[in-house]
Amino acid sequence: MNKIESIMTYPLRLFCILLSAVLLSLGIPNEVFKHGSALLTLIALVPLFTALLRTRKWSEAGFSGGLMMLVVHLLSSFWLANFKEFAIFTLGGSGLVTCILGIPVGWGLKKAASLKPAYRPAVFAAVWTVWEFAKSSGFLAYPWGTLYMGARNLYLPSQIADITGAWGMSFLCAYVSACLAELTLALPAKRFGHVARNSAFAVVLFAAATLYGIVRLETLPEGIDTADVVLVQQNADSWESGGVRNALIASQSLTRQGIAQSRDRPDLVVWSESVLAYPYLPNKDWYKRNPAEDPFVPFLKEIGIPLLVGSPVLVDEVREDYSNSVICLAPDGRQTDWYAKMQLVPFAEYMPFTEYEFVRKFFDAIVGFSSGWKPGDRLVALPFTLKSGREIRFAAPICFEDAFAFHVSALVGEGADLIINLTNDSWSKTESAEYQHFSIAWWRAVELRRPLIRSTNAGYTVVVEPSGRIAADLPLFTPASLPVRIAIYPRTPTFYGRFGDWLPALLGAVLLSLFLITNPREHPELL
Numbered sequence: 001m002n003k004i005e006s007i008m009t010y011p012l013r014l015f016c017i018l019l020s021a022v023l024l025s026l027g028i029p030n031e032v033f034k035h036g037s038a039l040l041t042l043i044a045l046v047p048l049f050t051a052l053l054r055t056r057k058w059s060e061a062g063f064s065g066g067l068m069m070l071v072v073h074l075l076s077s078f079w080l081a082n083f084k085e086f087a088i089f090t091l092g093g094s095g096l097v098t099c100i101l102g103i104p105v106g107w108g109l110k111k112a113a114s115l116k117p118a119y120r121p122a123v124f125a126a127v128w129t130v131w132e133f134a135k136s137s138g139f140l141a142y143p144w145g146t147l148y149m150g151a152r153n154l155y156l157p158s159q160i161a162d163i164t165g166a167w168g169m170s171f172l173c174a175y176v177s178a179c180l181a182e183l184t185l186a187l188p189a190k191r192f193g194h195v196a197r198n199s200a201f202a203v204v205l206f207a208a209a210t211l212y213g214i215v216r217l218e219t220l221p222e223g224i225d226t227a228d229v230v231l232v233q234q235n236a237d238s239w240e241s242g243g244v245r246n247a248l249i250a251s252q253s254l255t256r257q258g259i260a261q262s263r264d265r266p267d268l269v270v271w272s273e274s275v276l277a278y279p280y281l282p283n284k285d286w287y288k289r290n291p292a293e294d295p296f297v298p299f300l301k302e303i304g305i306p307l308l309v310g311s312p313v314l315v316d317e318v319r320e321d322y323s324n325s326v327i328c329l330a331p332d333g334r335q336t337d338w339y340a341k342m343q344l345v346p347f348a349e350y351m352p353f354t355e356y357e358f359v360r361k362f363f364d365a366i367v368g369f370s371s372g373w374k375p376g377d378r379l380v381a382l383p384f385t386l387k388s389g390r391e392i393r394f395a396a397p398i399c400f401e402d403a404f405a406f407h408v409s410a411l412v413g414e415g416a417d418l419i420i421n422l423t424n425d426s427w428s429k430t431e432s433a434e435y436q437h438f439s440i441a442w443w444r445a446v447e448l449r450r451p452l453i454r455s456t457n458a459g460y461t462v463v464v465e466p467s468g469r470i471a472a473d474l475p476l477f478t479p480a481s482l483p484v485r486i487a488i489y490p491r492t493p494t495f496y497g498r499f500g501d502w503l504p505a506l507l508g509a510v511l512l513s514l515f516l517i518t519n520p521r522e523h524p525e526l527l
Contacts, residue, residue: 041150065106223487258481340376
């Protein structure tokens with residue numbers, strides 16, 4: 001037994017698990033580091049790998065995995081408690097699910113640590129990457145607490161996302177962490193055989209990703225046209241008393257300011273999610289008269305510019321089902337097109353199994369209602385026309401839909417030139433929540449090489465170029481409008497856009513094969 005192994009007691013292993021959770025939580029955007037830390041992201045899993053390398057029991061490994069994921073979730077997503085009466089689900093329920101899902105992840109990471117030293121860092125990184133993909137998929141998907149949220153700060157290497165998706169950077173960061181852990185453990189014996197080879201390979205991977213980023217940025221296509229857009233951030237919380245009216249009044253006033261400040265007549269005005277609290281078409285007469293001091297429909301005619309705005313849409317009159325949607329309104333008040341949110345927030349926007357009476361009674365007792373939004377079923381790229389006469393189409397993922405690469409990719413595949421996201425995150429009341437959402441959505445611009453426009457009610461309202469560079473933004477929790485000129489690029493699909501999440505699928509297949517044919521070494525030698 002070497003010196004490192006002799007001191008790696010259970011309390012120390014537990015400390016290492018908690019330390020990794022803290023480092024990962026500080027690596028992604030948080031209340032201390034508003035945009036996260038690339039350095040902390042790169043070293044976040046060093047203590048975790050070290051602890052699992054000395055973990056003998058599978059039960060301890062499972063507990064470690066569950067504990068790690070739970071602590072990361074609570075430290076980084078604590079703001080979910082601000083979701084009012086839904087907090088029991090948004091924070092409590094999601095924390096429980098994350099903890100349970102972390103148990104098999106702990107087993108997988110221990111299995112990786114029990115393999116031969118030559119390739120256990122790569123297998124460890126593969127397990128972690130597949131975990132991040134799994135937690136970002138399906139009905140309960142929640143892609144927060146992931147390595148790539150902090151890796152966004154590694155600007156040049158992150159350009160590989162148009163090939164690998166964000167998963168490529170998660171793999172690279174996890175691999176670097178594992179190699180650093182191996183290096184730390186090898187120092188006392190000063191025997192660096194496999195450690196040196198793995199570390200050299202990590203350097204090669206990082207250098208190759210950086211070189212690709214440099215070359216890719218130099219070869220991005222030139223714009224073929226421009227769109228003038230006004231983004232409106234009204235900073236009105238619709239959940240507060242008078243919030244609905246305040247949001248509408250503020251949005252109209254800020255729109256006029258934005259149009260006046262625009263260097264040319266805007267092609268489109270974009271508000272945020274759910275500004276129109278009442279379905280537009282069934283209540284059009286109401287909107288002709290309200291708000292009393294500045295009626296909405298006459299306002300549309302006054303500005304003479306198409307408006308994209310969040311509004312419920314009645315999709316089934318018999319069942320009285322509504323969708324959480326964005327609608328396109330013409331200056332004459334016509335609704336020209338719309339898109340309904342498809343990836344709903346589980347247990348907040350959508351209640352599963354409510355066709356059963358006992359389930360409805362349960363939700364009624366817990367949160368006061370047993371129904372939610374009707375999920376959309378139509379992938380569509382919405383159109384608007386530029387002053388030049390060119391028709392532009394855009395994907396319009398709503399709120400946290402822009403966190404899901406597979407969904408945004410499908411929307412862009414309908415022929416979108418832009419990605420325009422409408423969000424209402426003001427309920428979070430924290431800067432970290434706004435920047436965390438952005439740090440996930442940012443990857444869509446690089447993965448698909450499309451401009452990303454985020455128009456929110458409180459933040460983070462921002463325009464991201466296909467390179468990932470921030471072109472314009474607004475401060476958080478501040479009422480303001482943002483007139484921007486956005487370049488339109490050729491509709492050239494990226495490798496990721498064509499083949500999607502091929503990397504986690506490949507890693508998953510390799511792991512399955514490897515775990516089936518490899519006998520675990522319960523007490524591996526360090527060197």
